Every structure is written in C-alpha cells, then in structure tokens.
Amino acid sequence: MIDLNRLYEVKQAAGFFANQLTYPGKTTFHPSVLEGSFDSSDPFYEDVTTYWRLMHDYSLDEIQELYTYTFDFQKETTLFMTYIKYGDSKERGQMLARLKVLYEMFGLNMPDGELSDFLPLMCEFIYAAEWRGDPRAPQSFSLLLAVIEDGSYYLMKALEKFESPYFYLIRGMRETFKTCIRQEAPANE
Numbered sequence: 001m002i003d004l005n006r007l008y009e010v011k012q013a014a015g016f017f018a019n020q021l022t023y024p025g026k027t028t029f030h031p032s033v034l035e036g037s038f039d040s041s042d043p044f045y046e047d048v049t050t051y052w053r054l055m056h057d058y059s060l061d062e063i064q065e066l067y068t069y070t071f072d073f074q075k076e077t078t079l080f081m082t083y084i085k086y087g088d089s090k091e092r093g094q095m096l097a098r099l100k101v102l103y104e105m106f107g108l109n110m111p112d113g114e115l116s117d118f119l120p121l122m123c124e125f126i127y128a129a130e131w132r133g134d135p136r137a138p139q140s141f142s143l144l145l146a147v148i149e150d151g152s153y154y155l156m157k158a159l160e161k162f163e164s165p166y167f168y169l170i171r172g173m174r175e176t177f178k179t180c181i182r183q184e185a186p187a188n189e
Contacts, residue, residue, distance in 0.1 A: 047172030081151025
C-alpha cells in the first residue's frame with residue numbers, strides 16, 4: 001500500500017530525479033540542484049551523493065555524450081519503463097494509455113510526441129502533481145510507482161553491468177520511492 005504523505009515529502013527528490021534524467025544542460029549540475037532535494041539522514045542519500053560526485057569528474061560535453069550513449073543507444077538502458085517488459089506489444093500500448101489518463105486526471109497535459117512511460121516525465125509528474133485529498137490518488141500512484149519499480153529494476157541492473165554513474169542515481173531513486181510503500185501486516189491465520 002502506498003504512503004501518499006511520504007510520497008508528498010519526497011516531491012523535491014522526484015524533481016531532482018526528473019532533472020538528472022533529462023538531457024543535461026549547463027544548470028543540471030549546479031550545486032543548488034542538489035541542495036534541498038535530500039536530507040543527509042535519508043537512506044538513499046549516499047547513492048545520490050555518489051552519483052553527484054562521480055558526475056562532477058566529467059565535463060558537460062562528456063556528460064552529454066555519456067547520457068546519449070547510455071539512454072539513447074543502449075536498448076537495455078532505456079528510460080521508457082514499460083519497454084523492456086512489453087516491447088512494442090498491445091499490452092504496452094494499454095499501459096501507456098492508462099498512464100496518460102492518470103496524468104490527465106491530476107492536471108498534467110502530456111507533451112506532444114512524449115510517451116507516458118518516460119521516466120523523467122514520471123518523476124516530474126510526482127514532483128508537480130497535487131493529489132492530496134483526491135480519492136483516486138492511492139490507486140493511481142500505486143500504479144505509477146509499480147511501473148517505475150518494475151522498469152527501473154532492469155534499468156538499474158543494466159547500468160550496474162555497464163559500470164555507469166547513472167547506476168547510483170537509479171538505485172537512489174528506487175530507494176526513495178520504496179520509502180513510500182507501506183508493508184501490509186500479514187493476515188492472521
């Protein structure tokens with residue numbers, strides 16, 4: 001079950017992940033981007049700061065090249081969260097439609113030409129959406145986090161295999177969103 005209050009608390013972190021998973025620009029690695037997004041006591045803080053430190057070893061041109069090589073040319077490291085599981089199947093099309101409807105229910109109009117399972121868009125939606133008090137939120141955000149969890153697992157494993165600094169970012173993101181899932185008590189037998 002999802003803890004919507006906790007998800008609301010990590011909105012800044014979701015915005016950080018959206019920013020870092022978008023094609024890098026001059027301001028992507030400005031110190032103010034990291035500040036305020038995380039608390040040093042967060043269990044995922046170490047992964048995020050490891051990613052941040054590793055990326056600062058590269059120039060902007062090198063980071064842009066790394067981003068393009070990693071996310072645009074490697075099928076295993078796609079940022080489209082349903083692609084690895086569904087490929088170009090009808091089931092993927094149905095999931096993309098469900099996600100699009102979810103975004104629209106909470107006031108986000110999809111950019112033209114953008115697929116609804118694009119991880120930066122999903123993180124941006126968590127950052128920007130206002131769901132407090134909406135009775136549709138538990139089911140909607142459970143679906144969204146399930147898609148992120150499912151797709152990002154394969155992404156994280158591929159990034160680990162390629163020894164990419166983005167591995168730490170994705171692992172930190174996964175750990176961030178895991179803190180928003182409440183474990184249900186086992187049923188008494």
